[in-house]
Amino acid sequence: MINQLRTFFCLVLIGIAACVGDVLAQDDDVSVVFVGDLMLADLPGQRIKQGHNPFKPFASVLNKSDIRIGNLECVISNIGTAEDKPFTFRAHPRVLKLLKKHFDAVSLANNHTGDFGHAAFDQMLGFLTQAKMPFFGGGRDLHQAHQPLLFQRKGITIAVLGYNEFFPRSFEADVDRPGSAWSDDEQVVADIKAAREVHHADVVIPFMHWGVEDEPLATTRQQSLAKRMIDAGADAVVGSHPHVTQNIELYKGRPIVYSLGNFVFDGYSSVENTTGWALQLDVNRTGVRQARIHVARIDRYGTPHPSRKDAGQCWQHGESSFADCRP
């Protein structure tokens, strides 16, 4: 009888231990949120000058996350001359305070951080450093542009890398020139491997700037590079640039969210262009454990608002499809 009681208590204790273990594992998740294009010039820039904060309506979502990352789709500078291209975006340094308040890092790997030349880009690096605003996907030279940005949270190391592959390539960093990181395939693979082997990252996530504008489906180029990155050790691949959200795929059980769409951007009116995703990846030492999409509706001022049609948690590790993830 005593033995039976002991067995019973052991089973109960084992049950509790397993249960507590489970709960702890989830509490130990690090939530990383990615948003798409942050264009802080034009109307959003004017509104910020007037005292508005375009991040405020979404702050409750962003602030719940451990790491908040956005694609800075402009240069922050007060020097330089606009490049000869259809759209050029230069934000006033006053935006830094708001960025710092709502984000833990920005990617500089896109087709707009070079809009006012390499000197303006270099000045931005100084501003970001002064503001203690971490950045990746760009740097003072080629070497720094390809370094992973490392976050240490809850005992795990998370690395993010950023790459642009939308022209002009002249914005690219060089051995002695500041600029962004270009997605040269061999280099991307080497960077991902180095993030694991040299920097000892537990989780590696490349943030891409790629794809065709206004196109809801990823190109074969995006698909093949995403797979190559996962083969090299990426735990997930996230992207922006098309100004619309794109399809989501799984490869080797790892999520590829090709485009998050816009986040802070004015000048658009279609539902597709004014819908953005804040992608929340809950990660642990083994990779991405679950994903959630917070849908943003962007108003005429370029300000994102949480949608009532929030898709919620939409994928867990081991599930074979992201089908329920799209709102």
Ligand SMILES: [Zn+2]
């Ligand atoms: Zn872009």
